[in-house]
Amino acid sequence: MSRKNLALCCKIFTLPMDYAYIKDNYEKWVEGTPKEQYNQLKEIWLLYPMLIPLNEYKELIVKDIIYYHYTCKHLIKNRCSIQDNKPEMCKIFSKDNCKKVYPSCESNCFKGNE
Numbered sequence: 001m002s003r004k005n006l007a008l009c010c011k012i013f014t015l016p017m018d019y020a021y022i023k024d025n026y027e028k029w030v031e032g033t034p035k036e037q038y039n040q041l042k043e044i045w046l047l048y049p050m051l052i053p054l055n056e057y058k059e060l061i062v063k064d065i066i067y068y069h070y071t072c073k074h075l076i077k078n079r080c081s082i083q084d085n086k087p088e089m090c091k092i093f094s095k096d097n098c099k100k101v102y103p104s105c106e107s108n109c110f111k112g113n114e
């Protein structure tokens with residue numbers, strides 16, 4: 001099996017927030033800013049530390065929403081190194097989404113072969 005087509009959803013994915021915004025959100029959480037004073041991103045304590053921005057990729061615009069590209073520092077040898085503690089957005093990534101967005105991924109993790 002080709003090694004380059006494994007774990008594609010962890011190697012490159014998009015979020016509708018830029019890195020500066022996510023960093024600022026994380027710093028507010030670290031400072032203990034009350035939740036009412038900002039739009040605290042879901043699981044920001046997991047989200048910001050895992051992200052590596054891929055600035056070489058141009059932003060995507062879908063239905064007027066700008067998406068930015070990222071990879072994840074927890075991806076080690078094509079496997080998630082924090083399986084039990086990964087964020088909800090990774091846990092709920094559905095089979096349908098997977099095959100629509102990453103049709104060429106060969107991980108077949110839904111067959112227990114990730």
Ligand code: SF4
Binds near residue numbers: 007009099107108114
């Ligand atoms: S098969 Fe889908 S969910 Fe599994 S690693 Fe590849 S893109 Fe991700």
Ligand code: SF4
Binds near residue numbers: 072075076080083090
């Ligand atoms: S936390 Fe794990 S499952 Fe989520 S993007 Fe990173 S390596 Fe992939």
